[in-house]
Amino acid sequence: MATAAVTTERENYLNAEYGIKSWLLTTDHKRIALLYLISITFFFFVGGFFALLIRLELLTPAGDLVLADTYNKLFTMHGQVMVFFFLIPSIPATLGNFLVPMMVGAKDLAFPRINLLSWYLYIAGGLLMLLCILTGGVDTGWTFYTPFSTGFSNTNVTEAGLAIFINGFSSILTGLNFVVTIHRMRAPGMTWSRMPLFLWSTYATSIIFLLGTPVIAITLLLVVMERAFGLGIFDPTRGGDPVLFQHLFWFYSHPAVYIMILPAMGVVSEIIPCFSRKRVFGYKAVAMSSIAIAVFGFLVWAHHMFVAGISLYAALVFSILSYLVALPSAVKVFNWTATMYKGSISFSTPMLYALGFIGLFTIGGLTGLFLACLGIDVHVHDTYFVIAHFHYIMVGGALMGYLGGLHFWWPKITGRMYPEAWGRLSAMIVFIGFNLTFFPQFILGYLGMPRRYWQYPPEFQVLNVFSTAGASILAVGYLLPMVYLLWSLRYGKLAGDNPWGASGLEWTTQSPPTTFNFDETPEVTWEAYDYEHIPLPMEVTLER
Amino acid sequence: MFENLPLWPARASTMAGNVDLLYIFLVLLSLFTCVAIFITIVVFVTKYRRRLDGREAQQIEGSVLLEIAWTVVPLGIFMLIFAWGAIIYFQERVLPRDVAEIYVVGKQWMWKLQHVEGQREINQLHVPANRDIKLIMTSQDVIHSFFVPEFRIKQDVVPGRYTTLWFRATQPGTYHLFCSQYCGTQHSGMVGQIVVMEPAQYQAWLTTGGAFGSLAANGASLFAQLGCPTCHQSEMQGRGPILSEVYGNPVRLEDGQTVVADDNYIRESIVNPSAKIVSGFKPIMPVFQGLLNEEQLNELVAYVKSLNPPPAGSVNSPGIAAAETKPQQP
Numbered sequence: 001m002a003t004a005a006v007t008t009e010r011e012n013y014l015n016a017e018y019g020i021k022s023w024l025l026t027t028d029h030k031r032i033a034l035l036y037l038i039s040i041t042f043f044f045f046v047g048g049f050f051a052l053l054i055r056l057e058l059l060t061p062a063g064d065l066v067l068a069d070t071y072n073k074l075f076t077m078h079g080q081v082m083v084f085f086f087l088i089p090s091i092p093a094t095l096g097n098f099l100v101p102m103m104v105g106a107k108d109l110a111f112p113r114i115n116l117l118s119w120y121l122y123i124a125g126g127l128l129m130l131l132c133i134l135t136g137g138v139d140t141g142w143t144f145y146t147p148f149s150t151g152f153s154n155t156n157v158t159e160a161g162l163a164i165f166i167n168g169f170s171s172i173l174t175g176l177n178f179v180v181t182i183h184r185m186r187a188p189g190m191t192w193s194r195m196p197l198f199l200w201s202t203y204a205t206s207i208i209f210l211l212g213t214p215v216i217a218i219t220l221l222l223v224v225m226e227r228a229f230g231l232g233i234f235d236p237t238r239g240g241d242p243v244l245f246q247h248l249f250w251f252y253s254h255p256a257v258y259i260m261i262l263p264a265m266g267v268v269s270e271i272i273p274c275f276s277r278k279r280v281f282g283y284k285a286v287a288m289s290s291i292a293i294a295v296f297g298f299l300v301w302a303h304h305m306f307v308a309g310i311s312l313y314a315a316l317v318f319s320i321l322s323y324l325v326a327l328p329s330a331v332k333v334f335n336w337t338a339t340m341y342k343g344s345i346s347f348s349t350p351m352l353y354a355l356g357f358i359g360l361f362t363i364g365g366l367t368g369l370f371l372a373c374l375g376i377d378v379h380v381h382d383t384y385f386v387i388a389h390f391h392y393i394m395v396g397g398a399l400m401g402y403l404g405g406l407h408f409w410w411p412k413i414t415g416r417m418y419p420e421a422w423g424r425l426s427a428m429i430v431f432i433g434f435n436l437t438f439f440p441q442f443i444l445g446y447l448g449m450p451r452r453y454w455q456y457p458p459e460f461q462v463l464n465v466f467s468t469a470g471a472s473i474l475a476v477g478y479l480l481p482m483v484y485l486l487w488s489l490r491y492g493k494l495a496g497d498n499p500w501g502a503s504g505l506e507w508t509t510q511s512p513p514t515t516f517n518f519d520e521t522p523e524v525t526w527e528a529y530d531y532e533h534i535p536l537p538m539e540v541t542l543e544r
Numbered sequence: 545m546f547e548n549l550p551l552w553p554a555r556a557s558t559m560a561g562n563v564d565l566l567y568i569f570l571v572l573l574s575l576f577t578c579v580a581i582f583i584t585i586v587v588f589v590t591k592y593r594r595r596l597d598g599r600e601a602q603q604i605e606g607s608v609l610l611e612i613a614w615t616v617v618p619l620g621i622f623m624l625i626f627a628w629g630a631i632i633y634f635q636e637r638v639l640p641r642d643v644a645e646i647y648v649v650g651k652q653w654m655w656k657l658q659h660v661e662g663q664r665e666i667n668q669l670h671v672p673a674n675r676d677i678k679l680i681m682t683s684q685d686v687i688h689s690f691f692v693p694e695f696r697i698k699q700d701v702v703p704g705r706y707t708t709l710w711f712r713a714t715q716p717g718t719y720h721l722f723c724s725q726y727c728g729t730q731h732s733g734m735v736g737q738i739v740v741m742e743p744a745q746y747q748a749w750l751t752t753g754g755a756f757g758s759l760a761a762n763g764a765s766l767f768a769q770l771g772c773p774t775c776h777q778s779e780m781q782g783r784g785p786i787l788s789e790v791y792g793n794p795v796r797l798e799d800g801q802t803v804v805a806d807d808n809y810i811r812e813s814i815v816n817p818s819a820k821i822v823s824g825f826k827p828i829m830p831v832f833q834g835l836l837n838e839e840q841l842n843e844l845v846a847y848v849k850s851l852n853p854p855p856a857g858s859v860n861s862p863g864i865a866a867a868e869t870k871p872q873q874p
Contacts, residue, residue, distance in 0.1 A: 042799070068729050141726045147703060148686040152728060154650070193863045236704025237833060239816070242687060243702060247847055276592070282606035307689065309707045312637050323622040327615060334614045335606075337581060338590040342602040355585065362581055364693050366574040375566055375632025379696040382689060382724040446567065448553050448693025450724040455730035457720065462549060532603050 002193035012415070012512040015132035033423055035119050036089060041482070043085040043330070044125065046133075048478065050078035053438075055471040059462045063455040071454040072139040073155065077493040079105075079142025079443035081133075084164050085126055087394055088256060090402045092209075092264035093122070093174055096202050098413060100178055103196050105187025105524065107516040110180040118173035122214070132159035134159040141452060143253070146234035150226040152197055158227055165409030168217045171259075175209025178202055181220035187505070189524035193275040193287075196504050196528050197280060201266030204294035208255045208262075211298070216252035219245065243308055253521040258297040261361075261396050264401020265332055268354045269367060271408055272336050274502045275351035276343030277527040277536070289328030289521060296325040305376045315374055322372035324434040329365050333358060348422030348500070353404030360396025367442065385445025388438045396434055405483060410485065411495030415512040422484040428475035436470025501536040503529050556715040556740065556772055557561075557695035559616055562632050564696075570625065582649045587835045636697065639710050647842040648681040650688035650701040653723065653730035661750055667736030672746035673716050679709045679861055680807055680845075684838045689725035694737055706807045713740040763847025775829070785822045785830060788851040796823040801824070810845050 006141060013030045023031060045149050054074050057065040066074065098113065101108050109115050132138060138160040140149040182203050186195070223245070225231050232238030233243045273280045302310055302318040309319075336358055345351070367389040370376045380386065403426075410418050440463040449460045456464070498507040505524070507518055526533070555561055578845035592601075646669070647658040657665040671677050681690055682702040690709060691698040699709040723734035742747060756762065765774065777782035790805045799823040803809060812819050814836070836844070 063732070068732070072726075072729065072731070128552070133673070139728070145687060145726065148726070148728060152686050159690075164765065236702075244706070257620065275595075277601040279603055279605065282611055282839075285606065285611045306633075307698050308687075309702055309705070311635070316634065319630065320626050323619075323626050323832060324636075326622065327619060330618050331615055333581065334712070338583055338604075338606075338726060340585065340592060342587070342604065343592045344599065344601040345589050345592050345595045346588070353588070358585065359582065361572075362578060366577060369574070369622070369625060370570050372569070373566070373570065373629035375563055375629035377629075378633065378636055378698050379563055379567075379693070380861060381698060382691070440686070443549075443551060446552055447550065448722065450722045450732075453725040455732045457735075531601065 011514060012510065012511060013515045014512050016515045026118055028117060029097050029101050029109050029112065030513065031092050032115050032119050037094040039126065040086050040089055041122060042096065044480055045231065047078050047086055047455060048080035052471065052475060054078060055468040056267065061456050061458045061461050068454045073137035075132055075452055076138050076141050078284040083142055084167055085129060086397055088171060089122060091267060091405060092202060095405045095409060096178065096263060099198065099506055100181055101203060102517050103199050103504055104182060104185055105190055105505045105522045106181065106185040109177045110179050110185055113487035114173050114458045115177055117383045118170040120169035122167055126165045127324050128159060128166065132163055137315045143249060144223055146223065146242045149223055150234050151418045154523065158224050161224045165217050165220050171209045171213045172305060175206035178206040179210065187524055189521050194524055197269035197286055198266035200264045201290045204290040205259050205262045205295050208259050208297065212252040212255040215248060219248040236372055246305050246308055250304045254301045254304065256298045258293050258395065260398040262293060264357065267359050267401045267405035271337050271350045271404055272378045273356040273531060274349060274500055275530045276340050276345050277531045278343045279337035279531060283528065285331055286335050289331045293325060296321065297332060298403055299487060302326050303372055306374060307381050319372055319374050326365065326368060333362055349420060349427055350408035352402045352424055352427035352481055353400050353407065354448040356427060357397060357400040357404060360400060360434065361391050364392030364396055367392065380445050382451055383445035384441040384449045384451060387451050388441035388445060391438045411499045412506060412511050416488045416492030417487045417495045417499065419484050422480065426477055426480040429473060431468050432473050433473030433477050437467050437474050440466040496537060499537060501534050502532055503531060547726055550619060553693040556713055556719055557718060558712045558714060559636060560771060561698045566632060567576050615797045628795060639678055643676040643678040645678050645680055648679050648690060649838045650683040652685050652728050653734040655736050656839065658759055658839060660759045660846060662756050663750065669714055670739045670741060670746065671742050672743045673713050676710060676712045680706050681709065682706050682838050687725050688723045688727050691722040691724035692719055692720040698724060706811060716740045717740055758844050759846040762851035763843035765842055767847055769791050785825060787848050787851065791852050795811050797821060798823050807845055811841055814844055
């Protein structure tokens, strides 16, 4: 590339200003995205470290590596850190922050200062969480079930509750910013039906942020107040109802699963058309299914409570609604598959991650049918079957989507290409390691191994050994990108403005983009995924 | 190799076979779906991989017909699974008639079990095979969950109320009892055994030591000890309602509602009497919340239940021993 040398000299959002202050006080959505990227990566490795210790403890049936109390804290903090400080902000706060304004053709989000505020709220919550961990941790399980959390746990429940409470406002503000930006700041010609599907899924996610997060905030506040002032909302000896907590908790925390998976679905909906050189099959169906998931997602919370003592008829209603929310997910899988039909498919790293996503998400989705099924759920509820299922969705799905998206937009974010061979290798290692870690857990669960067990009967050991072996492979798969992506910042091949020949306004800007993204407001005259009219760059054409 | 790696636990209750059948159906259905999708993807990515000859992708908008097809067909299958699962859930939740009762109290971190005949056990439950057993369960601290994988049953045990669970064991043997709802430090130590015995052996077990008089008899002496008969007289109307013939029957309340006096109603009327005042009475009964432990409450509830005159053709005591004298159901 003859222009390569010149490209680095061009002014962009990274070299527009220098110094720590220019980062900490920035209102540029792209810089804030990078602040998030660094902070969530930190929390990912904190949560991953806990996971590693959990898997090591479970290598043997006896509780021998850590104490029972330590083990309980490990799985609690693994869950809380991974869910609230990594998965929920992962795609929306990094890729979403970076891409939403660029995809709609705007200079920034609607409220740039509020965007910075939400990062500070995230950091405030995160620091409180770290303080909570360093001063002894929490042992309630990430679900905070009462009356254990309110009346029996002697750990830092209040601190953890407040940390998640504060962090929740970061989500709410991000959601608000996205909703307003998508409604009000689309470039001329960027109609709703021309929006990239990533925007549709980000929009659906933002609605859940806005409607769901306040409920978990209130719920955790009630827990904190019951601990501090003896309120008696959940304590049965004071007329409270411990099961009420579960309703309130899952009213947010089930939709939260869709907060994690919807953005990943959006990423996959961008990657597959690009590497198949085709318009996505059934654009409207894929877009509407995101909205359907967000809406139905609010109506299925009590499927977490089929054995909690809810009425027979409530259980029937929540079971049937859970099947309805499975439909739009199935529709997406079928449409992605159909998109590849008669395409021109290449196997770059993002595509491998996207294909891995479809595989793992399909398994995760199908096992969800087992759990929505009343007769089966009674047996597998609170066993490793559930653990396996939600890791297939949240790690196999959301994390694969996140890594795929990170590789896909890496050239745009940094202006550099990551090393392709290493990328493909890591995608493959993650896929294999993941299945080896979590597939045995389905069988363990059906055999009856309960979750959150520090020690377990010896007959469960063989499958646990498989799982721990898989986890060590998985760890390598996650460390690799960390290493080569950092390496590429300095030594990576310079990326052109549109190395993949991808559609979308973000690819019409320079790499990395300038502070205000577009020199002049673009005007959109084409449909989304107009791959018929986008030429492939030379090197991508030659590469199979 | 496969003897050491089973795919499901032993089937030791009448429910296990039903659950496994649906499970196996779902596994096969999922395998079929997975394989179909994966093969389609593999065929597509192989057949339509990027070629050097510059062959281009063929743009296809979508297909309304296909969208409808792959929405409606899964929906139909989902409804089938839902209905099948719902039927099993009904079987699990709706109690059979003439069932023997056992009281269960969960606490950090043990299971305490009270037989109606008076036997008490900790972390071990002896039951006869081929007999419907109902567990009336509560917790004295946090939420626990009673889980027997070999029976395919599970029910949360919630403080402040009774939850119930029933099963009919089919195979004599010893099975895992797990607490499956996280309950603190020794959650994974809150495990026990269900010992299923042949009915004759079980009768023999009942006579061996340990019993302190039947649950209802203990309840009767506790009832007297607490001074309850002062108001709840058995022959004539006192300041409180007469308790014979209360259990299982509708009760008219002061606010005009009518409730059925089940286990939970009786329990609540002891610990928090003013919650539901019987029509025509004053809220004068003292609160027993915190004064009685869960086992004592169970004794009182068992006593109140024993006050019912025996229904025609049935036996008074809901215990296993009494029922054993009757002909077995097929």
